[in-house]
Structure formats: C-alpha cells, structure tokens
Amino acid sequence: MKFSILILEGPYHHEAGDSAYRFVEAALRKGHEIRGIFFYHDGVYNVTKLMEPPSDDRNIAKRWSEIGAKGIDIVVCIAAAKRRGITPEIIVPNTRISGLGQLLEMAVDSDRLVTFGD
C-alpha cells in the first residue's frame, strides 16, 4: 500500500516525530511504499542540520536524512519554514523545501495520509 506522512510538531519537544519515524520504519519493513513525508507547522524544525543533541541521544534530523537517502521524498513547507527560520542552507541532505501543493499531491497520490503531531 502507498502511504504519505504528515508531521506537525518539532523534534525532541514532542514525541510526534519519533512516532512517525517508527511508523515509517515499520511500513518500509512490511514492504509498503512511502510516497512522501511532509513537514508543516513546527514540524519544519525536524530537518535542521544545526541540531546537535547529546552524544547518547538520537539525531532526529540525521534520521530523516537517512530515510530521504532511500529515495523517499521529504518536503518541508516553505511558508511554515520561512517564518520559523528554516532555510535551504540549513536543512539536512535528502530533504527539500517546497509548497503546500506537494502535500496535496502526496495525499491524493497515496492510499493513506497518516498525521503525527501534538
């Protein structure tokens, strides 16, 4: 089956990004397709490469970059990103900034849109 994922909250602060990551992992493991992952609201903070968590903690941005490296389209909403200071220069590789139309395309082009947030 074809899924898209919508993530609405920032990293570390809320568990949403962790839950979404585990969902994506399980879906891939079970042979499903992830059409795309879209970050909106504070979710845009998930992909800043400037984050430097304690060495014994997970690096949430790096994790998304690794998912992106598998060819999964990871899109950060440009309007939400601009007002929050997430620019093309500071996002991790294998992610991109684009418009809300991408969320619509993902939603329409998938069997399920699964939302994680606060």
Next chain:
Amino acid sequence: MKFSILILEGPYHHEAGDSAYRFVEAALRKGHEIRGIFFYHDGVYNVTKLMEPPSDDRNIAKRWSEIGAKGIDIVVCIAAAKRRGITPEIIVPNTRISGLGQLLEMAVDSDRLVTFGD
C-alpha cells in the same frame, strides 16, 4: 520592581512569545526593571535571525533583539538550543547563549519571575 521573564514556547506557533513581549513593553513603560529574559524548551527558536515572516507580519526575533539593544540581558539556554539547532551563528544581535545557571541568577536576583509558555 525587578522582573525576569521565562519564555518556554516557540515563535508564531504559540501566543506565548507575543504575550511575553507585551508584558515586557508594559513593565518598561511603567518604569520597572527587566533583569533578564530567558528562553527555554522550544522558546529558544524565538531568536533565530533566519526567520523571515511575511512582510505584513511581525518579526519576533527582531523584536527581541530590539529589547536586547536596550541593555536587557537576553539568554538562550545552551542545552535546549543545541538539541534544537539554535547556534551562536544564527541568533539575532543583543542575545546570547548560556547555561541554566543564568536562569537561576535571574530568578534569585529579581522580585518576580514571570513565565510564558504553552
């Protein structure tokens, strides 16, 4: 009277930063002293100079920078900032990154600590 302000939530997403700003403005207008402003949790996102809100909207980071220019100590928690990707290179002028000890000093050194958050 001497106040310190603690801000716990990010800009735009929650009204907390706006309320804190209006409180600070009113306190200064009434002749009170603001001993310091401390950003913790997602509050650290308030001071990124990379934010670029729509032209008809307020620039929250710039507003704090202007408050800092009046000589008010604005401190961003280093531990919270690091895991969220707020680095010394991207914070607005007149703000600084330091440790939680600064929050204690502000609290102890003020008549009131006023918290804004979610």
Next chain:
Amino acid sequence: MSDEEKVSKIMFVNRRAPHGSIYAYEGLEVKLIMGAFDQDLSAIFMDDAVLALKKGQDTSELGVKEFSATFRVLEDYGIEKIYVVEESLKERGLSVDELVIQPEVIPISKVAELMEQQDVLLSF
C-alpha cells in the same frame, strides 16, 4: 472520470481555537492553497474550531493578522461543503448566526459518517 484525472474527496477537520496557537491560521493557508487544485473539498468545524468562526474578531491590539474574514471566501476557493458541529457550538454558548459564515449545522453523531465518505482527512 478517468484514472488520470482522479478527484479525491478531501475534508479539513478543524478542531483548534484561533490566535492562541497557529493551527487555525496555518490550517487556513492549506485550505486556500488546496482550493486552487481541482479536488472535492469540504470542511468541518468542531470542538474549539467553532471559535475561529466567531464574528467580530479584532486583532489590532494583538498586532497579528485577523483572518476570520477569509473564511468567507472558502466557497470561492472550492470548499463548498462546510459543516459546524451543533454540540461544539452549544458548549461554547454560540449560535450559528454569531459566525462569519453560515455552515450547515450537524449533530456530532453525523461526524463519523462524513469522515468515512472521504479519501483524505486533514486536521489542523
């Protein structure tokens, strides 16, 4: 309707109050953008989202954008079916004539059925 031009039924399920958090405002941005595409769009306002539709909002003293008037143009943006939940209004002491638009008032018992008719549910 050919497979290439598949029209999806998309419903915006709004549950948040305005101003205290950005959900209602950024949620409105999504509606306006998606309205530009040719899909079957609808919106439901329940829980605190009915407060976003309250008439007479004046944010000038807050220094933030007042966007409740924009709900009036949703229809022009292709969101023709708009519902508001009766119980949510009642709990907040509101009647539908106090709202900036006049959506169809439905009982909460009808919400699940409407949700089930959709291909995509978006909640802000």
Next chain:
Amino acid sequence: MSDEEKVSKIMFVNRRAPHGSIYAYEGLEVKLIMGAFDQDLSAIFMDDAVLALKKGQDTSELGVKEFSATFRVLEDYGIEKIYVVEESLKERGLSVDELVIQPEVIPISKVAELMEQQDVLLSF
C-alpha cells in the same frame, strides 16, 4: 544570613507527563543544574507529573533516555523537600509505593500554602 548571601526559596511545580513531551525531561535538567547552587529548593509533583515518578519505566524500545531513576538523586542535589499531590495520584490510579521515590503526600488543599511560602515558582 547577610543580604549578599541571600538564599531564595525556589519550588519546582511539575505538572507534565514524561516522554510524550520534553517538559519533564528538560525540567529535570533544570533541577540538577540548580541543585549545584546554594538555594532552598523543593519540588511538587501534581497533575500528570505524578506519572513521571512511576516505577518500572523502560524506554529502550522508544530509543530515548530513561530518566525516572534520576529523580532518586534529587535529594543529593539539594532538593530535600519533595511533595506529591494525593488527588493527582488517585485520579491516575497510583499509590505512592508505585513511585521511584517516596515524597510526602499532601492534599491539593495544601498546595496554595506551599506555593505562597516560595520566592520563585518554576513550572515545567
């Protein structure tokens, strides 16, 4: 006690559950740092914060730090008075022996009085 060495009465008022949000964890970081300074520190756990003290938390499958054990060292960090609100425990079906520490159990009616004795209230 001279003015130069003023000791402040600081109380941490904890109200949040662990893991779903970072409040409980970052709130604990504050306690550990502040414990290094010579102040009169206390902590109260009410509402969902009593859940942060539940014994037997195992976050290995979540891949995040398990920090409930750290509450046991709060006393060593100078936070000697720790309270937990009876009603908050009861609403969550918990008894004090299910907690990683054994704070003083107080009724909610005593919370205001404790708050009033403080110079600073910090809530995470």
Next chain:
Amino acid sequence: MLHTVNKSPFIFRNFESCARVAKAEDPIMLYEDGVYAAMKGTSVEGLMKEMIAKHPVFAIRADVKARGIEEKILEGVKLCDYDCFVDLVTQHKIFAWL
C-alpha cells in the same frame, strides 16, 4: 498569589487545576485562549461563576477583542490591559498554569 491561565477550558483542564488550587481572594488572570473561560453560556460557566464569586477575575482585553467575545464576557470579569497585568504582578507572587 496571582494565578494565570492561558488555555482554552474546553480542550485543556488547566483552568480546573487552577480552580482547585487557588485560595479565596487570589486574583485570576485569563489571557491568550484562557479568556474563553470568561464567556457567557458555555459548559464551564458554572465553574467560572464560582470563581468570580471567590476571586477577582481579570481578562486581557486585547485577547478578548481578538477573539470577538467582548460582548459575551460574564459580569464580574474585569477587562484589563498589560499595564494592569504588570500592576497585579507587582502586588502578588505569580504562578502560571501552563
């Protein structure tokens, strides 16, 4: 002790927690989405009226106006600005029910 509440009473239970803890005569400041608690005819009107009977209750006018509920505020709730908020903080210790 000044108690501040900034959450919608319909979605969050912060207002209830505040109500259980605040001592009689303690002032209550409603701001941000917390001002919705001061509306007439809601499901929390009963609790709000009890609060008004026991406490001075304030609501930030800018937040009330932004939400279009100025004409629906319960009698006994005092609308005020940030100058008044600051004054209350000078007169009382403060706890924020976030």
Next chain:
Amino acid sequence: MLHTVNKSPFIFRNFESCARVAKAEDPIMLYEDGVYAAMKGTSVEGLMKEMIAKHPVFAIRADVKARGIEEKILEGVKLCDYDCFVDLVTQHKIFAWL
C-alpha cells in the same frame, strides 16, 4: 475508520472527543501519552471500559513500557507494535485526534 489518540486523558479532552465521534466497531489506537487512558483505576476508567465494550482498543507497547504501566493496562486493551499499527492503517481509513 481507525481513530488515534496521543494525548493524556487527564489533561486534554481529545480522548473524550474521540469517544463521542467514533462509531461502534471502529478501532482505537492509543500511543504516546494517549496510552495513559488504558490504565486501571483512573478517573477515566469508566469511559475507557465503555470504549473497550464498543471498540477494538490497541495501545503501542513501546509507549506503555516507556511509561512503566504495562502491568496496569485494562483487560481488553491489546498491546501492539508499529507493525500492527501499519496493518490497521492498511485495513482502515485513519483520523488522528491531535
């Protein structure tokens, strides 16, 4: 329709909203702080038992273990992992009560 709830039922009213909307037989997935709703002996036990009687109720085991409440989960709540969550999403449309 699969309904997901990720908020503590003691602080937020999302669980109540979900309960009012979900149709009989609709599965309910509790995760993150939402798993607290599945605990025995709480103030929401009555509502939770009604839910269990009308719906298949699941809770993410990793979240339950992280919170130390595995031995306190109400009878009738099925603990499951993310593979099971994914399976449920393939079988049902989904709505998240955020």
